[in-house]
Amino acid sequence: xxxxxxxxxxxTLADALAxxxxxxxxxAAGCTDLFPATERKALPSPVLDITGIADLxxxxxxxxxxxxxxxxxxxxxxxxDLPPAFDGLKLAAREVGARxxxxxxxxxxxxCNASPAADGVxxxxxxxxxxxxxxxxxARRLPLSLFLTGPRATAWAPDEIxxxxxxxAHASDGEGFFLKLGARKYLVISIAMTAARIVLEDxxxxxxxxxxxACSPVxxxxxxxxxxxxxxxxxxxxxxxxxxxDHLSPIDDMRADAAYRRRTALELVRRTLTPLVRxxxx
Ligand SMILES: Cc1cc2nc3c(=O)[nH]c(=O)nc-3n(C[C@H](O)[C@H](O)[C@H](O)COP(=O)(O)OP(=O)(O)OC[C@H]3O[C@@H](n4cnc5c(N)ncnc54)[C@H](O)[C@@H]3O)c2cc1C
Numbered sequence: 001x002x003x004x005x006x007x008x009x010x011x012t013l014a015d016a017l018a019x020x021x022x023x024x025x026x027x028a029a030g031c032t033d034l035f036p037a038t039e040r041k042a043l044p045s046p047v048l049d050i051t052g053i054a055d056l057x058x059x060x061x062x063x064x065x066x067x068x069x070x071x072x073x074x075x076x077x078x079x080x081d082l083p084p085a086f087d088g089l090k091l092a093a094r095e096v097g098a099r100x101x102x103x104x105x106x107x108x109x110x111x112c113n114a115s116p117a118a119d120g121v122x123x124x125x126x127x128x129x130x131x132x133x134x135x136x137x138x139a140r141r142l143p144l145s146l147f148l149t150g151p152r153a154t155a156w157a158p159d160e161i162x163x164x165x166x167x168x169a170h171a172s173d174g175e176g177f178f179l180k181l182g183a184r185k186y187l188v189i190s191i192a193m194t195a196a197r198i199v200l201e202d203x204x205x206x207x208x209x210x211x212x213x214a215c216s217p218v219x220x221x222x223x224x225x226x227x228x229x230x231x232x233x234x235x236x237x238x239x240x241x242x243x244x245x246d247h248l249s250p251i252d253d254m255r256a257d258a259a260y261r262r263r264t265a266l267e268l269v270r271r272t273l274t275p276l277v278r279x280x281x282x
Contacts, residue, residue, distance in 0.1 A: 006046040006047070007046075007047045007049065008025065008046075008047065008048050008049065009049040009051070009052040010048075010050075010052060010053065011052050011053065011054070012053060012055075013053050013055055013056065013134065013161070013163065016048060016050055016053060016161060017134060017135060017136045017159075017161065018136060019048060020048060020135065020136070020158075020159050020160070020161065021135065021136035021137075021159050023046065024045075024046075024158050025045070025046050025047065025048035026043055026044075026045045026046065026047050026048065027048050027050060027112075027161060028043060028047050028048065028049045028050070028051075029049075029050055029051060029070070029071050029105075029106040029108060029109040030051075030071075030073065030101075030104035030105040030106045030109055031043075031104070032097070032101050032104050032105040032109065033105075033109055033110075033113040033115075034109075050070065050071060050161060051071055053071070055069070056069045056070045056071045056161075056163060056164075057069045057070075057071040057072055057073075057076070058072060058076070059072060059076065059077070059080045059082070061082075063169065064166075064168070064169055065166060065167045065168045065169040065170075065171065065172065066082065066086070066166075066167040066172065067164050067165070067166055067167075068107055068164065068165040068167070069163070069164055070106060070107070070108035070161065070162050070163050070164060070165075071106045071108065072106060072107050072108075073102065073103060073104065073105060073106055073107075074093040074094075074096045074101070074102035074103075074105055074106075074107070075093075075099075075102045075103045077089060077090060077093040077107065078090055078093045078094055078102065083172045083173075084174070084175040084176065085127065085171060085172050085173060085174050085175060085176050085197055086123075086127070086167075086172075086176060087175060087176040087177060087178075088122075088123035088126060088127075088176030088177050088178040088195040088196065088197060089120070089123040089124065089127065089176065089178070089195075091123075091176075091177065091178035091179075092119040092120055092122070092123045092178045092180070092193070092195070093120075095119055095178075095180050095186075096110070096119050096120070097187060098186070098187050107120055107165060108131075108162045108165070111124075111131065111144070111147065111148070111154070111162065111165075112154060112156060112162055113152070114148055114149075114150075114151065114152050114153055114154050114218075115151070115152065116151050116213065116214050116216070116217060116218060116219070117189050117190045117193075117213065117214040118213065118219070119178075119180060119190060119193055119213070121144070121148065121211075121213050121218070121219040122178065122193055122194060122195035122211035122212060122213045122219045123176060123178050123195040123197075123211070124144050124165065124167075125144060125145060125195065125209070125211035125219060125220075125221055126171075126176060126195045126196060126197040126209035126210065126211050126221075127167045127171045127176070127197065127209075128143070128167065128168055128170070128171045128209070129143075129144040129165050129166065129167055129171075130142060130143050130144065130165070130166045130168075131144055131147045131162055131164075131165055131166075132162070132163050132164040132165070132166060133156060133157070133160040133161065133162050133163065134160060134161055134163045135157065135159040135160045135161075136159065137159075139163070141166065142155055144165075145218075145220075145221070148218040148219070149218070150217050150218060151217050151218070171197070171209075173199045173207065174197050174198050174199035174200070174207060175197070175198060175276055176195065176196065176197040176198075177195070177196050177272050177273070177275050177276055178193065178194070178195045178196075178272070179193065179194050179195075179268055179271055179272045180192075180193040181193065181264060181268055182255075183255060183256075189255060190213065190214045190255075191214060191255045191256040191260070191261065191264070192212065192213065192214045192215050192250075192256075192261050192264060192265060192268055193212070193213045193214060193268075194210070194211065194212050194213075194265075194268045194269050194271075194272040195210070195211045195272065196208070196209065196210050196211075196269075196272045196273055196276065197209040198229070198234060198273070198276050200234065203233055203234075204231065204232065204233060205229045205230050205231065205232060205233070205234050206230070207230065208225075208226040208227075208229040208230050209221065209226060210222040210225050210226050210229075210269060210272075212244070212248070212265060212268070212269065214250075214261070215248040215249075215250040215261050215262075215265055216247070216248055216249045216250065217249065220247055222243065222244055222247060222269065224242075224243040224244075224246075224247075225239045225243040225244060225269065228240075228243060229273075234273065234276060234277050235277070236269070236270035236271075236273040236274055236277065237270070239266065239269055239270060239273075240266075241266045244265050244266050244269060245262055245265065245266070248261070248262060248265060250262055
């Protein structure tokens, strides 16, 4: 057996971490990013398949918030009963590929692959998500905004597994929404995507969280636009181009050019808020 034939599928996290502490291994979950990137029938390096670790899959709600296991699939998220604050994440899950990809692709795979166009990132940013990574030496937690360090780059270390995503209790407040702009309606990689989570009190915006992806090296929150919404009835027109455009650094690629991304960003953010206005008025 050559090194490239080695395939591990442990049942426990402890076994997986022990293997990782010994030798570098390629972590595999749903493989929906790994296989297209590999362009071969088999993954080339020694593989650590983490989908046999039951503890890493599933969504738990507790007093400290919501915990999403690393190998939780997009389908699991769609099927889970979660507060309206998670509606943006659920909408994003429905737009990741088609049903087959949603059944295999995992939330941690989406984050670790670190594509600027990863649909899971903007809604998780509006939920103030933190990621937990474990190695044989222990665990650490990082805000998602610090975990993602650039296109295809993260704070992950080779002896670590991203084990869980934590959503703090306060982030279950309010309602969320997600909007994706693509060259067609379905099965498309985002040209840009936006997420919002709005907390209203007596019809006044008490808290606003807005995020945009695929318009900068990593998806970002939009603090000036959030401030502009806060303390008044929810009105998407309070957001101006300057509150958004100054934060973006889009690129030209096969899906759209930078100028198009800049032009559409404001409209996309406003449209992400519009359903939340209508729902409150009903
Ligand atoms: C046809 C098609 C359509 C797609 N459409 C979309 C789309 O619309 N939107 C979108 O955002 N994505 C899309 N994707 C990309 C992909 O499906 C998602 O990013 C998915 O969530 C990846 O999860 P996975 O479990 O398959 O990751 P994998 O392919 O198994 O892994 C991806 C990367 O993450 C690492 N990794 C995985 N889990 C962990 C962990 N727990 N700890 C540390 N490292 C880990 C792997 O080593 C690898 O580098 C599409 C892919 C395909 C093939």
